[in-house]
Amino acid sequence: GPAAGLTAIVFAAVLQLQSYELFLCAVFIAGLTQLLLGILKAGFIADYIPTSVIEGMLAAIGITIILKQLPEAFGFHKQKWSELLDAEDGISFSFLNEAFHHIHYGVLLITLLGLAIIFFWQSSYAKKINKLPSGLVVVLVAVSGVLIYKYFYPHLELEQAHFVQIPIAKSLSEFGSHFLFPNLKGFTMPEVWIIGIEIAIVASIETLLSIEAIDKLDPHKNVTPTDVELRAQGIGNIANGLLGGMPITSVIVRSSANMNAGAKSKASAILHGVLLLICVVSIPHYLNWIPKAALAAILIATGYKLCNPSKFKQVLKVGGWSQFVPFMVTIIAVVATDLLKGVCMGLLVSIFYILKRNMHAPFYFQRSVYSTTQIIKIELAQVVSFLNKASIKAALDVLPAHTYLVLDASQNEYIDYDVIELIREFQEVKAQERHIQIAMIGFNIRYKLKQTITESELLSTLAYLDELPKRFAGNHQQLIQQLKQKME
Incomplete structure (x- = not known):
């Protein structure tokens, strides 16, 4: 049979x-x-x-x-x-x-x-x-x-x-x-x-x-x-x-x-x-x-x-x-x-x-504190799909006011449209309400995302700080190390 x-x-x-x-x-x-x-x-x-x-x-x-x-x-x-x-x-x-x-x-x-x-x-x-x-x-x-x-x-x-x-x-x-x-x-x-x-x-x-x-x-x-x-x-x-x-x-x-x-x-x-x-x-x-x-x-x-x-x-x-x-x-x-x-x-x-694992997979999160100024870096993964939207939204929602946010897409090859719209909405509304300055690295020009502060402007802002980082947490230190070297 x-x-x-x-x-x-x-x-x-x-x-x-x-x-x-x-x-x-x-x-x-x-x-x-x-x-x-x-x-x-x-x-x-x-x-x-x-x-x-x-x-x-x-x-x-x-x-x-x-x-x-x-x-x-x-x-x-x-x-x-x-x-x-x-x-x-x-x-x-x-x-x-x-x-x-x-x-x-x-x-x-x-x-x-x-x-x-x-x-x-x-x-x-x-x-x-x-x-x-x-x-x-x-x-x-x-x-x-x-x-x-x-x-x-x-x-x-x-x-x-x-x-x-x-x-x-x-x-x-x-x-x-x-x-x-x-x-x-x-x-x-x-x-x-x-x-x-x-x-x-x-x-x-x-x-x-x-x-x-x-x-x-x-x-x-x-x-x-x-x-x-x-x-x-x-x-x-x-x-x-x-x-x-x-x-x-x-x-x-x-x-x-x-x-x-x-x-x-x-x-x-x-x-x-x-x-x-x-x-x-x-x-x-x-x-x-x-x-x-x-x-x-x-x-x-x-x-x-x-x-x-x-x-x-x-x-x-x-x-x-x-x-x-x-x-x-x-x-x-x-x-x-x-x-x-x-x-x-x-x-x-x-x-x-x-889906549960994807809540944590699409980015690396790190934070550095210079005197009273915080730098938050979010480094996006190679592929970010609509399944990652919830986790990225959760990370952006908990950012404290008056901080500098660095969104790094230098290793990224694809970002879903839903995630791009989420970032754009955060830029235009929530970031302004909380006075968060955003520097973006490596984003394709076709996404048409506007950054509120460039990397060089961020470095200039930090140049006057004479205190080394008091606290650091995260998996990827490349950008922060560059900032330190330029400050020195």
């Missing part, structure tokens, strides 16, 4: 169109749109996702994986477990009590054995034998366990619902009958185009988020070319639409499982697809022997790696509260809603902290 972020969209789209064949036209359109986005190099969007949000998304996916696999791991009734997770009144502890009284111990034993194998495989004791992927060993041991149950412990034997279930075609014609093809009438329907573009946007965003997260997980720190990924995925979805498949996206779970198995290149993804095709076509009978508990163990181990408790400590220790709060909001929101909504909530919180 589709990735988690697309599940609701696919379900709603099929219901709306009332035809899977019409829906396939939307998948084709989605692929075409993604291909166009890749050609237009829209993949740069991924570079603007904060690390705290990506880390939170990864941890949330890990928690979600574990929660979703608990029914398979314990042998619970899956439908009732879904009702529990989706309950409006919170978790029903009576149901939890009932669920734990209906554990299938045969299933649980396979799960625990699978987890033990996976974690043992990661230890130093397994160096000589861990060339085999741990997941493969778990599946082989689980199938062996099922046979042991059948012949020696019938009370632990698993029901059919606890096994992988793949349809078995008895002939090539029956296998071919499983394929559906698009109804070309769909390309003339506006609602099909709207659904196709919606799928493309959601799939592309989820892909870019996944790519950013996967690159962080990669021990070799390879960088995925986002535009190439969008183009490739677009071609894949075009083919899917033509052959009856559902839309695809990049998925963190499968990619991280691939990396955990030792994969180092895109050849592993291609081989993954080839092996799936061969297995489904040639050995579906044997695949149906695999207990779901074995796959649950593999996924739970993968989920634990994504939401390892050490990650929470690391984010708080390295990034502080400004990183930890968006991290936690993203986790809670993704688990409670879905990936896209959760990431959007995390981004909003992250933007709040960015």
Whole structure:
């Protein structure tokens, strides 16, 4: 089926169109749109996702994986477990009590054995034998366990619902009958185009988020070319639409499982697809022997790696509260809603902290006192945007009366129009009311700002002062040192 972020969209789209064949036209359109986005190099969007949000998304996916696999791991009734997770009144502890009284111990034993194998495989004791992927060993041991149950412990034997279930075609014609093809009438329907573009946007965003997260997980720190990924995925979805498949996206779970198995290149993804095709076509009978508990163990181990408790400590220790709060909001929101909504909530919180930091970032403030005369210098940063307006306004509002203000823009390359208007308003009204003399350095003439005193006039005013600065505070002393030298 589709990735988690697309599940609701696919379900709603099929219901709306009332035809899977019409829906396939939307998948084709989605692929075409993604291909166009890749050609237009829209993949740069991924570079603007904060690390705290990506880390939170990864941890949330890990928690979600574990929660979703608990029914398979314990042998619970899956439908009732879904009702529990989706309950409006919170978790029903009576149901939890009932669920734990209906554990299938045969299933649980396979799960625990699978987890033990996976974690043992990661230890130093397994160096000589861990060339085999741990997941493969778990599946082989689980199938062996099922046979042991059948012949020696019938009370632990698993029901059919606890096994992988793949349809078995008895002939090539029956296998071919499983394929559906698009109804070309769909390309003339506006609602099909709207659904196709919606799928493309959601799939592309989820892909870019996944790519950013996967690159962080990669021990070799390879960088995925986002535009190439969008183009490739677009071609894949075009083919899917033509052959009856559902839309695809990049998925963190499968990619991280691939990396955990030792994969180092895109050849592993291609081989993954080839092996799936061969297995489904040639050995579906044997695949149906695999207990779901074995796959649950593999996924739970993968989920634990994504939401390892050490990650929470690391984010708080390295990034502080400004990183930890968006991290936690993203986790809670993704688990409670879905990936896209959760990431959007995390981004909003992250933007709040960015705005808060910008309150102090656009300038350096320093003050020197010569006898009874104060010089205040505000040195503007390289880029001053409208986001910095509030902090600059706050700094100007607290300037004492009868002072000299030096506004230094010598290092600045861009000042937003809103900030220029703020400075002009301060010059024309508040500075005159408080008798503040303003000297401006480095401002572009296109801003048309008038200064009330030049730098040379400021130096002349200070020349008569024979007392050295009594007090000094600030980060940048260049202008004040020049003033001292000229005074001497």
